[in-house]
Amino acid sequence: MKMFCSAGSEACEIGPTECPVLARLHPKGIGSPECSVLARFTHKDIGDNELTFSGQNCWNSLRNSSCSERFGDNEKYIMCNNNNNCSADINRSGKNMEAVCNGYTSQQEASSVKDFSTEEASPRLKELLEGLNEPGDSRNPPARPEWLDRELFDRGRKFYQKFLFCIFFSDLLSLLMAFSLSRILRPLIYTERSDTPTRALRRYVSTILHIITWFSGDVWDPNDRAHKDILHVRNIHKNSADVFNSSENYDQVQRANVREKGHAEPKCPFSQALRQDLQAQAPKGLRLESRDNPPLYISQWDMALTQYCFLGLILSYPNRMGAWRATKEDLEGFVHFWRGIGWLLGIEDKYNFCKGTAAETKALCKEVERFVIVPSLSRSSWDNEHMSFSLMDGINMMVPGLSYPAMFRFLADTLGLSVPLFVRNTSLKHTVQYWVMRLLLHFAFWIPGVVYFFNLLLKLSLRIVQEKHPGWFPESRKVIFTNT
Incomplete structure (x- = not known):
C-alpha cells in the first residue's frame, strides 16, 4: 500500500x-x-x-x-x-x-479526523449533548406530564395507523444509520440478539409489535395493556444499561465486534467502497467520546437519538418515504406522540428530541443527520455492515424484495449522498430492488388506497411471523390485528 x-x-x-x-x-x-x-x-x-x-x-x-x-x-x-x-x-x-484501507474507518467517533467544536452546534443540539453522561432513565413518573396535549397526541396515533408501512420502511433505513454509531452498535453486537438474520427478525419484529401496541392502546391509562408494555420496555432499557455499564461487562462491550462472534469479513465488503464514496462528502463530525470521556451506554443522549431514528426520516422526507398525503397537522401530532412516548420511557423533557414543534424538530433532525449520521457512515466498517445485512436478510423473510445494498442506496439517495463505488458493487438484483422501491414510494404511494393496501400486507406479514414462531412472543405480548 x-x-x-x-x-x-x-x-x-x-x-x-x-x-x-x-x-x-x-x-x-x-x-x-x-x-x-x-x-x-x-x-x-x-x-x-x-x-x-x-x-x-x-x-x-x-x-x-x-x-x-x-x-x-x-x-x-x-x-x-x-x-x-x-x-x-x-x-x-x-x-x-x-x-x-482508507484511514477513516475507526469505529470510535472520537477518532474522527474531522471533528467540529460543539460551539458550532445549535443551542438545542448543545442541550441534548449534555445528556451524553446522564443515565437513560431519569426516574420521571410514568404519568401524564403537564405539557401533554391529548388531542395532538392522539393525532400522532392516527398518523401511525394511516402510514404504518411508510413509518416501518423509514425505521428500517434509520437502523442502517444507527448501526454506524459505535455507542449504539457495540451493545447490539455484545448481546448477540441481532447478529444473524433469524435473530434480527425476532428482535425487530418484537420492536414493531411494541410500537403497534403503544399507538393502538392508551399508554396513559395504568390499567391499559399499552401502558404496562411501555413500562416493561423501560425496565428492559434500565436493566440493559446496568449490565453494559457494569465493571464486569464494560470492557467487553467496548471491544465487541462481529469477528469475535464468528462473522468473518468477506473479501470485498461494501464498507470499503462506502468509505471512499463518503470521505469527501462527510462534514465535520461531533466528538461523542474519547479516552477521557468514555461512553455511558443508554444515556439520555442515546435515548434522544433513538427517538430521532424512529421519526427523523419520515419527518424530514415524508414524500420520499411514501407519506405523500401527510399534513402539517399530522406531523405535529407525530412529533408530540414521540415526545409523550419518550417521557414514558424515562427521557427527561430537557433531553427529549421531540420537545419542540414539527418544524423545530425537523431542523434538529437535519443537524443530527449532518453532524452525526453522515460522518459516522463515512467511517463504515464490517461490524455495522454485517449487522445491516443481518437486519435486512431477516426482514426479507417477512417482507420479500428488501436487501441491504438496495436499502442503503435508497437511503443515500434520500440523504443526497453520492455513492458511485457502492452502486458499482451492487448486483442486478439489488439494482432492480432499488428501482422498485423508488417506483412504489415515490410514485405509486401517491395513488389513494395504495398505502392502505401495503399497511394490510405488513399487518398480515407480522401476523404470519407470530403464528409461525409462537415461542418468540409471549401470549401477553402478541398483537391481534384487525382489518382496519
Missing part, C-alpha cells in the same frame, strides 16, 4: 508502507511541532484503533524510532521490541492486525 499526507484540500504520496497512514500536516512542513501523523488499523482483540505521533520528529518517530504508544481510546499498548520501529511492528503483525 501507499502512504499519503493531506494538507488542506491537497494530498501527496509520501512513501510506501503496508499500514496506511493519514497525516495531518502543518503548512510549515512535516518537521514542524504542529505536525501529527495518525495511523489507523484493526487489532483482533481490541478492534479499530489509532496511533498518533506528534511533534518535531513525527515522521521519523513513525518510521525509525522504537516506541510505546497508547491505542486510541483503549488502555492497551503496542510495544516495539528489539528496537524495531512502530511501523515495522504493525507491518509484521499481519496475522494479528488488519490494515485499514
